[in-house]
Amino acid sequence: MILREEKRSLRQQQIEAAAYEVLEAKGYGGTSMQGIAKHARASNETLYNWYGDKQGLFRALVTKNAEEVKAHLESELQTDHDALSILGTLGPKLLLLLTGDRAVALNRAAAADSSGELGATLSKAGREAVFPLLERVLLRAQDEGVLNFEHSGEAVALYLDLLIGDQQIRRVIGRLPQPSETFCQERSARAVRLLRQLLG
Amino acid sequence: MILREEKRSLRQQQIEAAAYEVLEAKGYGGTSMQGIAKHARASNETLYNWYGDKQGLFRALVTKNAEEVKAHLESELQTDHDALSILGTLGPKLLLLLTGDRAVALNRAAAADSSGELGATLSKAGREAVFPLLERVLLRAQDEGVLNFEHSGEAVALYLDLLIGDQQIRRVIGRLPQPSETFCQERSARAVRLLRQLLG
DNA sequence: GTGTATCCGTAATTAGGGTTACGGTTGCTG
């Protein structure tokens, strides 16, 4: 006997999954509420009742995706491995998520959103949420005597430059395919190696 | 007595300038041929006669912008300064151009273009054209005994990671304002400093 | 079983945009 709230939540997940399929297949410009409704076997009226308007639906997509990413990465922090091992696990995952089809589609939506709202949401719940996680890891590395830096914020920014660089924008404009897990592992290992050279 | 070709070229520049104004103000999704025509005090018919269709107009914008950027940077290479001085001049300019309003607008257009054509044009005439310029500078730095690397392509990629990092995507999704010239100078200097630490 | 809220499938309304077309004006050439 599923509760009403749970049933609705389940239905919303189905609708949101359908939205991602349409978004990834057709881009933001090619994604209509009607298209999503049809794909999800839902009605326009339900979408508008639940999300308010198109922007509201996309706000929900961005917000929930970022929460999932954050939770996923945060669970990596619950280990008592040493900091560089955590980076070795976290780095490839982060890069893979940020360059995955879903993230690319959401970034494209944000690029097309002239209100700036989706970009703000994407960034606040994305990079800006991940930043303090990474900060904790790098501070742990400093406690362990592996890295040495004065400003933890700058150390994190450097790590992100080395890990991500311009991979995202090149994905978003369609110039890079989705990277393999091997590539992400290698690029993450390179980032850690270079970080140690610079801050070790 | 202006020649007919020159007059047309001049008129095209006016139309393209108007296109940029609309594009930067309203984003790609909010930019219509009618809007550009009106802003440029031109007719739809002229636009379609000269550019073929909307995609053709944007292709021209991307292509011409990239040519200008490349020529601008290439003129920096015609000096016989030492390599790191050239990087000191080239780096800030490149970063400033890549994060300027025009580049951001074009990247947004490319992100919205599901054909992938604008992204390909943007990248081929942008990053992929600048890459060999930078390669020549870094090879010059190696000749001068300042840097030492095995693969010049990797050295250039590292430099771009350090110079640009994720500045572009964050501009494109609306999370960063246009950076100041001072910021670009500082970030360029940091990139050179870190490059020397890693490859010096 | 009855009543009601919710949802689906479908359609309508409104607005906007890509592209083409047209009458009139302008500019150039012979």
Place this chain on the structure above:
DNA sequence: CAGCAACCGTAACCCTAATTACGGATACAC
């Protein structure tokens, strides 16, 4: 000057999409 090409300003055609509305079906509560 006459003829013609090119361009402007305007409108038309066709299509798409955001949002709202409606009849009917479904599910739930009493």
